Amino acid sequence: MKKYFHWxxxxxALAVLNTSCQDKAAGTPAAEAESPCVITPELKxxxxxxxxxxxxINNELELTGSISxxxxxxxxxxxxxxxxxQKVYFNIGDYVQRGQVLAEVRTSELSSQKxxxxxxxxxxKLAQRQLTATKNLHDDxxxxxxxxxxxxxxxxxxQTEIDRxxxxxxxxxxxxxxxxxxxxxxxxxxxxxxxxxxxxxVDAGEDDLFVLSxxxxxxxxxxxxxxxxxxxxxxxxxxxxxxxYPGKIFKGTINRLSNVFDPEERVMKAIIEISNNNLELKxxxxxxxxxxxxxxxxxxxxPSSAVIFDNNTYHxxxxxxxxxxxxVNITPISSDKQFYYxxxxxxxxxxxxxxxxxxxxxxxxxxx
Numbered sequence: 357m358k359k360y361f362h363w364x365x366x367x368x369a370l371a372v373l374n375t376s377c378q379d380k381a382a383g384t385p386a387a388e389a390e391s392p393c394v395i396t397p398e399l400k401x402x403x404x405x406x407x408x409x410x411x412x413i414n415n416e417l418e419l420t421g422s423i424s425x426x427x428x429x430x431x432x433x434x435x436x437x438x439x440x441x442q443k444v445y446f447n448i449g450d451y452v453q454r455g456q457v458l459a460e461v462r463t464s465e466l467s468s469q470k471x472x473x474x475x476x477x478x479x480x481k482l483a484q485r486q487l488t489a490t491k492n493l494h495d496d497x498x499x500x501x502x503x504x505x506x507x508x509x510x511x512x513x514x515q516t517e518i519d520r521x522x523x524x525x526x527x528x529x530x531x532x533x534x535x536x537x538x539x540x541x542x543x544x545x546x547x548x549x550x551x552x553x554x555x556x557x558v559d560a561g562e563d564d565l566f567v568l569s570x571x572x573x574x575x576x577x578x579x580x581x582x583x584x585x586x587x588x589x590x591x592x593x594x595x596x597x598x599x600x601y602p603g604k605i606f607k608g609t610i611n612r613l614s615n616v617f618d619p620e621e622r623v624m625k626a627i628i629e630i631s632n633n634n635l636e637l638k639x640x641x642x643x644x645x646x647x648x649x650x651x652x653x654x655x656x657x658x659p660s661s662a663v664i665f666d667n668n669t670y671h672x673x674x675x676x677x678x679x680x681x682x683x684v685n686i687t688p689i690s691s692d693k694q695f696y697y698x699x700x701x702x703x704x705x706x707x708x709x710x711x712x713x714x715x716x717x718x719x720x721x722x723x724x
Contacts, residue, residue: 412654444458596608658709
């Protein structure tokens with residue numbers, strides 16, 4: 357009797373073991389349900405999901421360029437007198453306040469104006485005394501109305517001459533005590549160009565001695581070669597990048613083309629005006645300019661950062677749930693710095709992909 361029960365127990369154990377092995381070999385639904393999800397709660401906090409949408413393909417033309425100050429809103433100083441720069445109080449790039457002394461110019465013209473002013477003031481005093489005497493004579497009936505009028509006109513003419521000289525001195529910045537012309541900043545802003553130094557010889561009407569700009573609006577000057585003229589037009593959107601701010605994009609629109617080729621660079625300039633309130637972009641900074649050429653072709657744009665290139669094939673990680681994730685091959689028909697574009701029939705418009713830390717999930721899927 358004992359042998360019978362022992363044999364029965366052994367047979368039952370073998371049956372259970374055999375069933376278990378068959379279930380594992382066959383991959384039953386029960387066994388699959390117990391397998392862990394690809395995306396764990398910890399991993400879920402690290403990833404980012406992006407829903408794909410239909411869009412139009414953007415053809416891009418990449419141009420080189422540079423930053424310039426807004427040339428329509430600057431102050432350019434040209435000296436009204438000839439002389440020698442005695443002292444300069446600023447450097448290029450400095451921020452100056454309105455009314456701040458920037459330079460002093462010693463000029464012989466100031467000595468001449470000073471002499472003319474003193475002479476006119478002396479003549480005015482004499483003419484005023486003459487006018488007073490003529491009035492007295494006129495009251496006594498000795499001087500005629502004509503004599504009185506001539507005396508009054510002489511005083512007025514001398515006063516006008518004195519006002520003219522003083523106004524000229526004020527415009528030029530003449531300081532009679534120091535015997536120099538004082539150049540002051542007419543507005544607050546940055547010195548974006550500077551030509552003068554101590555001892556510099558200045559000629560009246562000479563080209564800009566310095567240029568001031570507040571830099572709140574700047575120009576991006578993109579270089580357009582002759583072969584690219586048909587692809588660049590006013591109104592096109594652009595993305596501007598510079599090595600000073602990796603990963604940052606400054607957006608703008610082409611305002612106009614210069615329509616004149618630069619004789620030195622052999623290019624035509626596309627002018628893009630953008631705000632620069634944070635003063636991130638500086639004059640003469642080199643930039644790259646991507647010009648977007650719109651089309652009507654409907655595609656699906658996949659962010660470049662979400663695409664994995666492995667084994668000579670492009671892949672994306674498609675997400676349906678934490679336990680339903682798969683790596684799918686894609687065949688891009690075009691790309692730019694932001695997107696890979698695929699045909700709508702080969703993509704999953706309105707599907708969701710993993711766009712951050714997707715490589716972690718991709719590697720886990722490969723291991724499985």
